[in-house]
Amino acid sequence: MRSPALALALAALTVTACAPTPAPGELSASDQGGQARECFFTRNVNGFSAPDNETLYLRVGVRDVYQMQMFSPCLDMDWAQRLAVVSRSGSSVCRGMDATIISPGPLGEQRCTVRAVRKLTPAEVEALPRGSRP
Template sequence: MRALVLTLAVGALTVSACAPTAASGGGEVAATGGRECFFTRSVSGFSAPDNETLYLRVGVRDVYEMRMFAPCLDMDWAQKLAVVSRSGSSVCRGADATIISPGPLGEQRCLVRAVRKLTPAAVDALPAGSRP
């Protein structure tokens, strides 16, 4: 009996240590191990200044920059894109995301190599046409 109670207590501690925590801002952005994550359902706009860079508006005020592994043809001309998380419903790093974009020969899947949240100053420094 004592071993069972100890096992349950250790299991509960393990599960609670793995539980995500929400940062301020309505839970749309969560800090996980120093990384800032966002939920794909919170993406409200985008801009693509070229075929290798994508800026996402997340919620009302946050902007994330995504860098592609290779050029994502015609991403800069797309009217709509899909951000797909490969690790659930959130994106924390490049390996978590795939961009689906209409291309010249149909739908294309573009792998993301890097994701970072931009500071308000970095967002203000973006050219007007590049802001999502």
């Protein structure tokens, strides 16, 4: 007969072996500084600012501000009076590849692919220059 301690150890090993692991090239929550992925619904975006053609700040709800980095320059995004945030994965955005920005450009509507999305901390929002805050 097996001892109860051995059976418990085998059970723990089995559970550990079945635990999810990140895919190659994907960071786990602990590798990302312990922060969980922050998502938002596109319908909750109520303001934006673009200090340049590659950076976009979105006001989501009352307090939250998200920073988006484009894959390449989104021409005249910094002069746009309006733009659209389109989610590729339903109605929420959690990472860069989830979103496309539609902005008026010099030759008509342009679609700009988002490379990275992150939620800013309250201290980071306060540190933004006045003209860059959404």
